[in-house]
Amino acid sequence: RQEQLFRKGFATQDEVDRAKKEAEVSISNYEQALATLKRLKEEYVRQLELAQSNIDQAKARIKNLEVNLTYTRIYSPINGIVSQVATQEGETVVAGLSAPNLITLIDPNLLEIWIYVDETDIGKVKVGLPIEYKVDTYRDKVFQGTISAIYPQPEIKDNIVYYLATVKIKPEDAKFLRPEMTTHVKIFSETKKNVLLVPNSAVKFEKGEYIVLAPKGKEMSSIPVKVGIRDEKMTEIISGLKENDTIFIEKKPLPQIPSNSQSSQGRR
Numbered sequence: 001r002q003e004q005l006f007r008k009g010f011a012t013q014d015e016v017d018r019a020k021k022e023a024e025v026s027i028s029n030y031e032q033a034l035a036t037l038k039r040l041k042e043e044y045v046r047q048l049e050l051a052q053s054n055i056d057q058a059k060a061r062i063k064n065l066e067v068n069l070t071y072t073r074i075y076s077p078i079n080g081i082v083s084q085v086a087t088q089e090g091e092t093v094v095a096g097l098s099a100p101n102l103i104t105l106i107d108p109n110l111l112e113i114w115i116y117v118d119e120t121d122i123g124k125v126k127v128g129l130p131i132e133y134k135v136d137t138y139r140d141k142v143f144q145g146t147i148s149a150i151y152p153q154p155e156i157k158d159n160i161v162y163y164l165a166t167v168k169i170k171p172e173d174a175k176f177l178r179p180e181m182t183t184h185v186k187i188f189s190e191t192k193k194n195v196l197l198v199p200n201s202a203v204k205f206e207k208g209e210y211i212v213l214a215p216k217g218k219e220m221s222s223i224p225v226k227v228g229i230r231d232e233k234m235t236e237i238i239s240g241l242k243e244n245d246t247i248f249i250e251k252k253p254l255p256q257i258p259s260n261s262q263s264s265q266g267r268r
Contacts, residue, residue: 080107083179106179111169113145115185116155116162124189125150125165133167133185135177143173147187190229196243197234201250203227212241213248220248 084104087093093100113133117125129147145167155162167185169177203225204211211222225240241247 074102076103076105078105078107078110080105109171109174111174111177111179112148113167113169113183113185115147115165115167115183115187116157117150117165117187119154119161119163122150122163125163125187126189130188131167131185132188133183135181135183137181138176141176143169143176145169145173186231192229192236195228196237196241198237198241198247199249200230200233200235202247203235212237215246215248223247 082103083106085102086104087100087102093102115131125147127147127150131145131147133143133145134141135143147165148168149166151164151166153164155164165187198212202212204213204222206222209224210227211224213220214223215221223240226238228236228238230236
C-alpha cells in the first residue's frame with residue numbers, strides 16, 4: 001500500500017522502506033510461529049504416546065497386582081459345609097509336588113456310597129442295578145439307590161481283590177446320612193417273581209449236583225434239584241421239587257451265653 005501511495009506522491013521513500021521491513025519482520029515472525037506450532041504438535045504427539053505408554057504399563061502393573069492379590073484368598077469351587085481345617089492362620093504352608101490340603105469341604109447333598117465288590121461277584125454287578133442299604137444309626141430304615149459307576153482299577157485289601165462301585169445318594173436320603181458312615185448294601189443282580197424257594201441250608205452239593213434231603217417213609221432220601229438264583233437266605237428251585245413238598249433243613253445250634261457275661265459293642 002505504501003508503494004501505491006508513493007507512486008501517487010502521498011508517501012516518502014523512507015515510509016516505503018520502513019513498511020517493507022515491517023512486512024518482512026511479520027513474515028519472519030509468522031514463519032517462526034508456524035515452525036514453533038509444528039514443533040509443539042510433534043512434541044504433543046510424543047508426550048501423548050509416552051503418557052499412553054505409561055498408562056498401559058500402569059494398567060499392566062495393576063492387573064498383575066490384582067492377580068497376586070487373588071493368591072491371598074482361596075475360594076471354594078462348591079457350596080458346602082467345612083468338615084475339617086488342616087491349617088491354621090499364621091502357619092507356613094509349603095507347596096511341593098501336590099497342593100496342600102488346607103480345608104475339607106463337604107456338600108451334604110452330593111454324598112455317594114462306595115461299595116467294594118469281591119472279584120468273584122463283580123461279573124454280576126452292572127451299572128444301573130438297584131440296591132438297598134441300611135446304616136447302623138437307622139436300623140429299621142431301608143434306603144434305595146442305583147449303581148452309577150464301576151471303576152476298573154482294583155483295590156487290594158488283605159490279599160483280596162475288590163472293585164469299587166459307587167451309588168449316588170438321593171437328596172431326600174442325604175439329610176439322614178453323614179460322611180464315612182458304614183453302610184450294609186444288598187445288590188439285586190437279578191430279580192424273579194412267583195418262584196419256588198427253599199432255605200439255603202436245605203440245599204447240598206454232592207457228587208457234582210445239588211440235592212435236598214426229603215423224608216421217604218422212615219428214611220431220608222436225596223432228591224436232585226436244579227437251582228436258580230439265590231440270596232443270603234433263600235435259593236430258587238427250578239425243578240426237582242413242588243410247592244408244599246416236605247424237606248429237611250439243617251438247624252444250627254444256638255450259641256450258649258453264660259448268664260454272668262456282658263455284651264459290648266465297639267465303636268466304628
